[in-house]
Amino acid sequence: MTGPAPILFANVSKTFFKHDGTPFFACRELSFEVKAREIVAIVGETGCGKSTSFNMLLGLQKPDVGDIQVLGLDPFSESDALRGQVGIIFQSDRLLPWRTTIENISFGLEVLNIPLTQRRQTAGKWLERVGLKGFEDAYPHELSGGMRQRVSIARAFAIEPKILYADEAFTALDELTAERIRKDLLELIRETAITTLFITHSVSEAVDIAQRVLVFGRPGCLICEINCEENRAAGKSTHEIEQLIRQGLRVAHKTMSAEGAGEGVATDEVVRAEGSTSKGREPI
Numbered sequence: 001m002t003g004p005a006p007i008l009f010a011n012v013s014k015t016f017f018k019h020d021g022t023p024f025f026a027c028r029e030l031s032f033e034v035k036a037r038e039i040v041a042i043v044g045e046t047g048c049g050k051s052t053s054f055n056m057l058l059g060l061q062k063p064d065v066g067d068i069q070v071l072g073l074d075p076f077s078e079s080d081a082l083r084g085q086v087g088i089i090f091q092s093d094r095l096l097p098w099r100t101t102i103e104n105i106s107f108g109l110e111v112l113n114i115p116l117t118q119r120r121q122t123a124g125k126w127l128e129r130v131g132l133k134g135f136e137d138a139y140p141h142e143l144s145g146g147m148r149q150r151v152s153i154a155r156a157f158a159i160e161p162k163i164l165y166a167d168e169a170f171t172a173l174d175e176l177t178a179e180r181i182r183k184d185l186l187e188l189i190r191e192t193a194i195t196t197l198f199i200t201h202s203v204s205e206a207v208d209i210a211q212r213v214l215v216f217g218r219p220g221c222l223i224c225e226i227n228c229e230e231n232r233a234a235g236k237s238t239h240e241i242e243q244l245i246r247q248g249l250r251v252a253h254k255t256m257s258a259e260g261a262g263e264g265v266a267t268d269e270v271v272r273a274e275g276s277t278s279k280g281r282e283p284i
């Protein structure tokens, strides 16, 4: 029996305002879901609303209309109940510069009020798991970019979350380092069978990691989805699957060009709906 999808977007629209006060859509009628233990990638042109959809998943911003559920909860109004259930890896590592490696890894555990001894033990386990043994007491400025990203991966997993989000986790790294860390992260994802949603600009990274790839168009909507697993089972090569995604991206680009600047002008109806707040919470 399969339960409800851990991540659910149903007809979600979100508007922002330009400097002159004109509203525009960042997401428009966006619907998709991620099933339990699935690994799903989002690809799409810059500015098409990928991070905005993540911010709404994180409860940092509220959709104007539509329904978002994470583990059956509204991430905006029920964010407290979701604390500790979601691990996040960002493009920039977002480590606390005044904390050592071990202290950074245990940060989430501290927020969850896990006792010190247990915190140290769990953080130590994850530190080793990401290959940073010996760097327990190093500060972020003493680590390379790749090592810092490893710390943020360990920090995300240390809380044993049910869901993992990653927003362009490897973009800031050189290709070789990115490849190594990507491989290690995929191993961790498979090992923990964690439901994963990640954003990437790399089509090959998407095919490498994801079972399913969502192609976003602008303003934030689903153009198509490519099921990598099914395509592989049907005999398609990695190259052919990548081509399918690139085709989707071309369709998305054409759709965007057909809409002019690509930012759909929001109607009054959406702007007014549900109090229409385009202001969200400050990122933590």
Ligand SMILES: Nc1ncnc2c1ncn2[C@@H]1O[C@H](COP(=O)(O)OP(=O)(O)OP(=O)(O)O)[C@@H](O)[C@H]1O
Binding pocket: 016, 017, 025, 026, 044, 045, 046, 047, 048, 049, 050, 051, 052, 053
């Ligand atoms: N807080 C905000 N206020 C106003 N406009 C915003 C805000 N956040 C995002 N936008 C705009 O919404 C649109 C979508 O932005 P978003 O960051 O979601 O895109 P993205 O797909 O993540 O892009 P990228 O690939 O460059 O990271 C863009 O036009 C962006 O300028």
Ligand SMILES: [Mg+2]
Binding pocket: 050, 051, 052
């Ligand atoms: Mg983004």
